[in-house]
Amino acid sequence: MADLGPREFEAGRPLVFRNALVITVDSQGVLDDADVLVVDDKIAAVGPQLEAPESAIExxxxxxxxxxxxxxxxxHMWQTALxxxxGDWALSQYFVFYYLTWGDIFRPEDIYAGNLLxxxxxxDTGVxxxxxxxxxxxxxxxxxAALQAFQEIPGRFVLAYGNYMGAPWDWSTSPEFKAFVERNATKSDLVTLGVAFxxxxxxxxxxxxxxxxxxDLGLRVTTHAGVWGANGDDQVKRMYDAGCMGPDVTYVHASSLSADSYQMIAATGGTVSVATESEQSAGQGYPSTWAIRRHGIPFSxxxxxxxxxxxxxFSAMRATLSADRSRDHLxxxxxxxxxxxxxxxAEDIVRxxxxxxxxxxxxxxSIGSITVGKKADLLLIKNDQSPAMTPILNPYAHVVYQANTADxxxxxxxxxxxxxxGRRIDLDVGPARDAVAASVEFVRGTIGDQxxxxxxxxxxxDEPIPNPYSYGGENNG
Incomplete structure (x- = not known):
């Protein structure tokens, strides 16, 4: 097959992947030496030795x-600008920095810069x-400004609108927010809206x-829950008693909850978003997969x-599987x-x-598996020069524990x-880098000496713990 350049991809021609090891994440499981045909924006066929249109890119x-x-x-994409x-914060320092001290200095252009990067x-990393x-x-x-960044990058995004400087019952019910939703709800097939509070x-x-x-606006809700010291079982109970829990609600972290709270989430069809590296480092609680899988709660x-x-x-997958197994052992x-x-x-984590x-x-x-009729959102992990990419024996475990972003x-x-x-097509980092540099200059200048x-x-x-077994001690012969 000939080398391909940007011009070949601009024409909107059909696309066929040949002879791949395909993780479908559907009832077909893993297909060895299979092809996947893409026509327009959808997966048109999956299987061995597919016939493809003459104009197809291979x-x-x-x-x-x-x-x-x-x-x-x-x-929190806007925070990428910083x-x-x-990196050395505890969760309380995150809250102090953004919620209590500097949250009101970030301008629309700062949101745009972080989102763009x-x-x-x-x-770039297959998300x-x-x-x-x-x-x-x-x-x-x-x-x-957040949405403008998404118009400039050809990815699929959900803007979960939130405002930590204001009360959610105020801004979410305001005429301005309703107008924002009506103005932007159908602007792009690749960008949808939600609410975050x-x-x-x-x-x-x-x-x-x-x-x-x-x-009322047809928006899904995502909310932090089970964050140690911030919100827990009482908050879940209030949501449940008010009839606010449902399959349109995602609970982020859900790390410090009781069995009753997990049962409420399960009974109402909710899902959990697990951020293992965050939970391990910031202290929301032990990553929740070990607990929620006992209640049959779907997680992402x-x-x-x-x-x-x-x-x-790849780091998220690896950390999550390792944390779950570590808890099992403990x-x-x-x-x-x-x-x-x-x-x-490993298959559970890839799913x-x-x-x-x-x-x-x-x-x-519409997405999430390589299934005929779904949107063609695909990731090919392949690096012929990487020692870590050969041999591939267990494809799920290989994705989780062997492959990385360089592949x-x-x-x-x-x-x-x-x-x-391995190269982005017409997506130079320059504009994002420049926007972020300007944002950092402003934020740093505003914060000043602090x-x-x-x-x-x-x-x-910390007081050191005395060691009774030191050389020369009473118990040393």
Whole structure:
């Protein structure tokens, strides 16, 4: 097969992947040495030695794994402009920085810059659909700026509108927000809208109005729940008693909840977005897959925010599977037992990263698997020069524990090739880099002398534990 360049992909020709190891994430399972045909924006056929139109572009996928594009169900994309700034934060320092101290300094252009860089990174790393948990939208102009970034990057996005500087029962019911939704709900087939807000510990449960407003507008809700010290079982009970829980609600983290809360989520058809690296580092609680799978709650994966962590979904898959197994071992050891079979498999994590995300977004009928008739959101993992890409024996385990972002060969979104042979097509990082540089300059200048202190929080003094077994001690002979 001849080398392909950007011009070949511009014509909107049919596309066929040849001789791939295909993880379909549907009833077909894994297909060896199979083809996938894309016509327009949809998957037209899946199987061996497919006939393709004469005009079709052929991509040699031999030696690679073709799978659905991955789906991130919770990422604060605007915070990518401060990538790594909070790498040493505890969760309380995140809240102090954004919620209590500097949240009101971010302008629409700062939202745009972070979203543009994050959106570019998503498609570059094989995450073809990303939910932007966009809680920095203090005004509709901020929301328009977030959407503008998505118009410039050929990915699939959900703008979950939020405003942490305002009460959700106020902004979600305002004429301005309703006008924003009406103005933007049908602007693009690739961009949809949702609502993002949290439930506080106030017994009055004023957030009920935000749930009602979202449903009146036909918008799904995503909310942080089970965050240690911030919201927990009481908040879930209020949602349940008010009839606000349902299959259109995603609970982010859900790490510090009781069995009753998990039962309520399960009974009402809710889904959980697990952000393992966040939960392990920030302290929302132990990553919840170990608990929720006992209640049959569907889950998806997410990266949370690049102000702390990367957007590497391979890392998310690896961390989640390892955390679940680690908890299994710890629970068994506490009872003097040994785990003899891992209950969570690599296949479960690949499903969570694809169909799990699609279900969380209400898109399971259109994305998340390589199924005829679904949208052609595809990821080819192939790197002939990588020692880690040979041999491929267990494709699910290979995706989770062996492959990495350097092995991303081709990314297709909505039938359009946006990356081929490891290179993005007409998606230079320059515009995003420049926008972010200007944003960082403004934010840093506004924060002033407190910039470095915010990045390097002081450590409390710890009393060292005396060691009775030191050389020269009384117990040393």
């Amino acid at each position: 991509i040699d996928a031999r030696g690679g794994i073709l799978m659905p594009g991955m789906v991130d169900t919770h990422r 990538r790594g700034y909070g 994050s959106a570019l990174e998503s498609v 073809t659909t990303t939910l932007d948990w966009s809680h920095g939208l203090r005004t509709p102009d901020h929301g328009e 949290d439930v506080t510990d106030a017994e009055t449960f004023q957030e009920e109005a935000a749930f009602r407003a979202a449903r 994966l997410s990266m949370d925010t690049s102000v702390w962590w990367s957007a590497d979904f 629970e068994a050891h506490a009872k003097g037992e040994t785990i003899v079979a891992n209950k969570m498999r 969570a990263a694809t169909m799990g995300g699609a279900a969380s977004l209400g898109m399971e009928d 991303i060969h081709t990314v297709v979104v909505d039938g359009k090739v946006v990356k081929y042979d 910039w470095d202190a915010g990045m390097h929080p002081e450590l409390p003094e």
